[in-house]
Amino acid sequence: MSPSLPFSLGVVVFHTTSAAIKADKVLRQANLSTKLVPTPRHLSSDCGLAIRFSWTDLERIVGILQGNSVETAGYHEL
Amino acid sequence: MSSANTDKHLIYLDNAATSWPKPPEVAAAMAAYLAESGGNPGRSGHRLSIAAGRVVLEAREAVASLFNVDDPFRVIFTLNATHALNTALFGLLQPGDRAVTTAMEHNSIMRPLRELERRGVEVVVIPCDTAGFVDVDRFQHELAQGARVACFQHASNVSGTIQPLELLVTAARAAGSYTVVDAAQTAGVLPIDVTATDIDLLAFTGHKGLQGPPGTGGLVLGPSFDPETLQPLVRGGTGSRSEFEEHPNMLPDRFEAGTPNGVGLAGLAAAIDVLTKRTVRRVRAEEQDLTARLQLALAAIPGVRIYGPLDPSLRTAVLAIRIENVAQDEVGLILDEEFGVLTRVGLHCAPAAHRTLGTFPDGAVRLSLGYSTSPDDVDRTIEAIHHIATCAPHPPNGLDAVGKHLPSASEKPL
Numbered sequence: 001m002s003p004s005l006p007f008s009l010g011v012v013v014f015h016t017t018s019a020a021i022k023a024d025k026v027l028r029q030a031n032l033s034t035k036l037v038p039t040p041r042h043l044s045s046d047c048g049l050a051i052r053f054s055w056t057d058l059e060r061i062v063g064i065l066q067g068n069s070v071e072t073a074g075y076h077e078l
Numbered sequence: 079m080s081s082a083n084t085d086k087h088l089i090y091l092d093n094a095a096t097s098w099p100k101p102p103e104v105a106a107a108m109a110a111y112l113a114e115s116g117g118n119p120g121r122s123g124h125r126l127s128i129a130a131g132r133v134v135l136e137a138r139e140a141v142a143s144l145f146n147v148d149d150p151f152r153v154i155f156t157l158n159a160t161h162a163l164n165t166a167l168f169g170l171l172q173p174g175d176r177a178v179t180t181a182m183e184h185n186s187i188m189r190p191l192r193e194l195e196r197r198g199v200e201v202v203v204i205p206c207d208t209a210g211f212v213d214v215d216r217f218q219h220e221l222a223q224g225a226r227v228a229c230f231q232h233a234s235n236v237s238g239t240i241q242p243l244e245l246l247v248t249a250a251r252a253a254g255s256y257t258v259v260d261a262a263q264t265a266g267v268l269p270i271d272v273t274a275t276d277i278d279l280l281a282f283t284g285h286k287g288l289q290g291p292p293g294t295g296g297l298v299l300g301p302s303f304d305p306e307t308l309q310p311l312v313r314g315g316t317g318s319r320s321e322f323e324e325h326p327n328m329l330p331d332r333f334e335a336g337t338p339n340g341v342g343l344a345g346l347a348a349a350i351d352v353l354t355k356r357t358v359r360r361v362r363a364e365e366q367d368l369t370a371r372l373q374l375a376l377a378a379i380p381g382v383r384i385y386g387p388l389d390p391s392l393r394t395a396v397l398a399i400r401i402e403n404v405a406q407d408e409v410g411l412i413l414d415e416e417f418g419v420l421t422r423v424g425l426h427c428a429p430a431a432h433r434t435l436g437t438f439p440d441g442a443v444r445l446s447l448g449y450s451t452s453p454d455d456v457d458r459t460i461e462a463i464h465h466i467a468t469c470a471p472h473p474p475n476g477l478d479a480v481g482k483h484l485p486s487a488s489e490k491p492l
């Protein structure tokens with residue numbers, strides 16, 4: 001799969017771990033290759049789980065999470 | 079299997095206490111959880127923690143869909159209905175507030191309310207008729223005087239009486255009171271739509287009609303209920319906002335502190351899956367038929383008195399009976415030891431209900447059918463009760479002919 005680097009990654013952070021797990025579920029159902037990861041420490045976040053994704057998918061991800069009423073605490077480019 | 083249940087022909091009629099046996103899928107899901115997803119849900123970022131978190135979410139979504147709530151995070155998991163009711167009542171009521179309830183309630187409502195009363199909450203108990211139905215006019219009248227909370231059961235664990243839920247919720251809503259509904263006896267037994275009925279707080283338990291394991295239950299927050307009006311009962315670790323020493327406000331964490339019962343919730347999700355496939359409506363139809371059959375046959379046995387509504391559509395699969403001239407605990411013992419019929423005798427944690435029905439303080443024999451009760455189980459129970467009633471030392475109503483006819487346990491009675 002191309003491209004390799006440079007392409008940027010993003011993370012989306014949440015207020016609760018329940019929201020992170022739900023987000024992971026709906027994104028996987030939409031066949032997006034995202035990954036649940038521990039929240040990077042430099043992003044002061046409410047919850048210990050975040051979702052890492054390819055920044056190029058940002059718009060789709062925002063749409064899917066909003067569409068499924070999953071509340072987020074912010075999107076960050078890494 | 080333990081020796082207690084190796085006897086063939088065990089007839090389990092204590093489903094109102096807890097359902098048994100559970101569908102095999104429940105044990106399988108619980109074993110799989112322990113073997114494969116045993117991390118602490120939502121606490122750590124590793125795969126086992128995430129796997130456990132997914133199981134908990136699955137259970138939350140299953141409950142949300144069963145009770146028709148859109149947002150699964152409005153399902154708060156608790157240990158049981160008692161824990162959920164305590165969360166609702168202690169979280170809503172302050173000294174000076176008024177709470178309205180009914181004279182059929184289980185102690186899981188009565189005892190928290192009596193404690194709140196001691197702390198300065200005014201508690202109003204609305205009388206019910208001898209079949210267990212609440213006096214709706216009195217209920218409305220008391221609510222009109224102003225009450226922060228209207229708290230009542232959906233159906234009785236003693237007589238099976240189904241209260242007019244929509245009517246009571248509508249009345250409470252019109253009066254501006256919050257509704258707290260005890261669905262311990264009806265979750266999985268009757269269809270419940272939290273959104274359409276517009277219930278504020280619905281308490282359920284996982285180990286009865288839902289066929290799940292003990293240690294599971296919850297409080298469902300209706301769509302128009304503002305979570306900030308409810309103070310949490312327990313505060314502590316949530317895996318979120320760990321940098322703060324104050325408890326978070328986000329759902330479900332606001333009301334869920336401490337490690338959840340992941341293994342139990344795995345079982346609950348599996349149980350609800352089985353139930354949803356079979357459908358609550360079908361389970362209800364089958365149970366109603368069997369209960370009607372039991373009720374009709376028992377009503378024809380001299381010396382047997384049945385409590386609660388006559389109309390089977392107005393009761394769950396719970397029958398309270400008494401046999402004249404026999405001590406009720408003796409009836410329970412004979413049913414168990416001689417006929418393998420397991421019932422519950424006594425006051426069923428509901429002294430108020432027994433006072434209403436006229437069975438306080440001696441109590442009654444409760445027969446509660448369930449998911450796995452067969453027509454044959456019902457027929458054999460009828461035979462057993464017929465036998466006990468007709469063998470009673472003093473034949474009731476002077477029916478000597480009946481008293482002399484002492485059928486053997488294998489003889490068909492009616």
Ligand SMILES: Cc1ncc(COP(=O)(O)O)c(C=O)c1O
Pocket residue numbers: 094095158159160161184186231233234235260262263283284295427
């Ligand atoms: C009507 C009713 N309410 C509340 C409860 C409490 O349920 P649990 O013991 O699961 O908390 C029960 C059963 O025990 C019940 O029958």
